[in-house]
Amino acid sequence: MDYHGAWSEEVSDEALMAGVAVGDERAVLVFVRRYQRRLFGLALGIVGDPGHAEDIAQEAFIRILRHASVYDARRASVSTWCLTITRNLAIDALRLRRAVPTAPDDPLFANLCAMRAAPDDAVLARDGVAVALSALAELPDEQRRAVTLSALYGRTAAEVAALESIPLGTAKSRIRLGLSKLRQSVLPIEAT
Amino acid sequence: MNGDARLPMACQRVDEDLASLALGTLAGRERARVLEHLKGCVRCAAEVESLSRAGDALLALAPESEPPVGFELRLMERLREETRPSIEPRSRRRAVLAVAAVLIATLGFGAEALVHAATTSPSSSANPRPLSARLTANGKVLGEVFLTNGSPSWLSMTVDEGSVGGRVRCQVVLTSGGVKTVGTYLLTTGYGAWSMRVDAPANQVRVARLVNSHGVVVARATLPA
Ligand SMILES: [Zn+2]
Numbered sequence: 001m002d003y004h005g006a007w008s009e010e011v012s013d014e015a016l017m018a019g020v021a022v023g024d025e026r027a028v029l030v031f032v033r034r035y036q037r038r039l040f041g042l043a044l045g046i047v048g049d050p051g052h053a054e055d056i057a058q059e060a061f062i063r064i065l066r067h068a069s070v071y072d073a074r075r076a077s078v079s080t081w082c083l084t085i086t087r088n089l090a091i092d093a094l095r096l097r098r099a100v101p102t103a104p105d106d107p108l109f110a111n112l113c114a115m116r117a118a119p120d121d122a123v124l125a126r127d128g129v130a131v132a133l134s135a136l137a138e139l140p141d142e143q144r145r146a147v148t149l150s151a152l153y154g155r156t157a158a159e160v161a162a163l164e165s166i167p168l169g170t171a172k173s174r175i176r177l178g179l180s181k182l183r184q185s186v187l188p189i190e191a192t
Numbered sequence: 193m194n195g196d197a198r199l200p201m202a203c204q205r206v207d208e209d210l211a212s213l214a215l216g217t218l219a220g221r222e223r224a225r226v227l228e229h230l231k232g233c234v235r236c237a238a239e240v241e242s243l244s245r246a247g248d249a250l251l252a253l254a255p256e257s258e259p260p261v262g263f264e265l266r267l268m269e270r271l272r273e274e275t276r277p278s279i280e281p282r283s284r285r286r287a288v289l290a291v292a293a294v295l296i297a298t299l300g301f302g303a304e305a306l307v308h309a310a311t312t313s314p315s316s317s318a319n320p321r322p323l324s325a326r327l328t329a330n331g332k333v334l335g336e337v338f339l340t341n342g343s344p345s346w347l348s349m350t351v352d353e354g355s356v357g358g359r360v361r362c363q364v365v366l367t368s369g370g371v372k373t374v375g376t377y378l379l380t381t382g383y384g385a386w387s388m389r390v391d392a393p394a395n396q397v398r399v400a401r402l403v404n405s406h407g408v409v410v411a412r413a414t415l416p417a
Binding site for chain 1: 207208209210211212214215216217218219242243245246247248249250251252253254255256257258259260263264266267270271348388
C-alpha cells in the first residue's frame with residue numbers, strides 16, 4: 001500500500017480506479033475531472049434540467065467513489081460502469097417528474113440520428129466509441145432513433161411513441177428490434 | 193405486435209418489453225410483470241442480460257457537457273456533509289484535504305456495508321459517523337484523523353501543515369497497549385491524505401500516530417474514548 005501521487009491525466013481508468021478504491025486523494029480528483037463532463041452530460045440528456053442533472057451526476061459520483069473497491073473489471077469497463085450508474089439514477093429520478101415527453105435538444109442527438117458529424121478524434125479513440133457508432137449506423141433510421149432515445153436519453157417506449165407520433169406497440173418493436181440487431185455488432189459472438 | 197411466434201406464449205407476452213427493461217426505462221406494473229416472468233424463464237433472463245450489455249455499450253456515445261461552475265466544489269461539500277456535518281475549514285487547501293478524508297472514510301463505509309451484506313451480518317453498521325481527532329506535534333495541529341465505527345474500522349488521516357516530510361509509517365496504539373502499523377506513505381511536500389483498514393474494533397483504537405524512518409513519533413492524535 002504505497003502510492004506516490006503520480007496520478008496524471010494519462011493513467012488508465014483501471015489504475016485510477018484502483019487508486020480511488022484505496023482512497024488516494026489525488027486519484028479521486030483526477031477521476032472526478034476525467035468523468036464529470038460525461039456523467040453530467042448523460043444526466044442532462046436524460047433529465048433536461050442542468051440543476052437536476054448536477055444533483056444526479058453528484059449522486060452518481062458519490063456512489064461510484066463509495067463502491068470503487070468492489071468495481072469488477074471483468075464485468076465492465078470503468079466508463080461503462082460509471083455511465084450505467086448515472087443513467088439508472090437519472091431514469092429513476094425522472095420517473096415521477098416528467099409529465100410531457102420532450103425531445104433531447106442537444107446537437108449530438110440529431111447527429112446520431114442522421115449519422116453525420118463524426119465525433120472528434122479524441123472521442124473516437126475512446127474505448128467502444130467506434131464499435132458503438134458503426135453498430136448504430138447499421139440500423140434502419142427509425143430503429144436508430146428509437147434506440148438512441150431510449151438507450152442514451154432514457155426515454156420510455158411511451159415517450160418514444162409520443163415523440164415519433166407512432167403507436168406504442170410500434171415504438172416497443174423498434175426499440176426491441178433495434179437493440180437486438182445492435183447486440184450482434186457490439187457483443188462478442190460467444191456472448192450472444 | 194407480439195414477438196417471435198415460435199416462443200412460448202408466456203415469453204411472447206413479455207418479449208417486446210425486454211429491451212426497455214434492459215435499458216432501465218420500464219416502470220411500474222409492466223416492469224413488475226416482466227420481472228415476475230424472468231424469475232421462472234432462463235431464456236428471457238438471458239435475453240435481458242445480453243440486451244443490457246448491448247445498451248451499456250451504446251453509452252460510449254452518451255452526450256458530454258460541461259457541468260455548471262463550482263460542480264467539483266459542491267460535490268466535495270456534499271461528500272463532506274454526508275459523513276461529517278461540522279468541519280470549520282481554515283483554508284481551502286485544508287478544506288479539500290478534510291473533504292478528501294471524509295470521502296475516503298465514505299469509501300470505507302461502502303466496502304464495509306457491502307462486506308456485511310455479503311456475509312449476512314447486517315447489525316453492526318449502526319453508527320456510521322466517524323470519530324475524529326486533531327493530529328498534532330508539539331502542540332501544533334498538523335492535520336486530522338477520522339476513524340469509522342465498526343470492525344474492522346477505517347482510519348483516514350490528512351496531513352496539511354507541511355512540516356513533516358519523507359516516508360512515514362502510520363500506526364495505531366490500542367487500548368491493550370499493542371501497536372499496529374497500518375500503512376507506509378510518502379509525504380512528498382508535507383501534505384497527504386490516506387485511508388487504511390484497521391484490523392481492530394474502533395473502540396479499541398486509542399491513538400493514531402506517524403512514525404518517521406528513524407522510528408521517531410512525529411505526530412499523534414488521541415481519539416475520543
Ligand atoms: Zn420467457
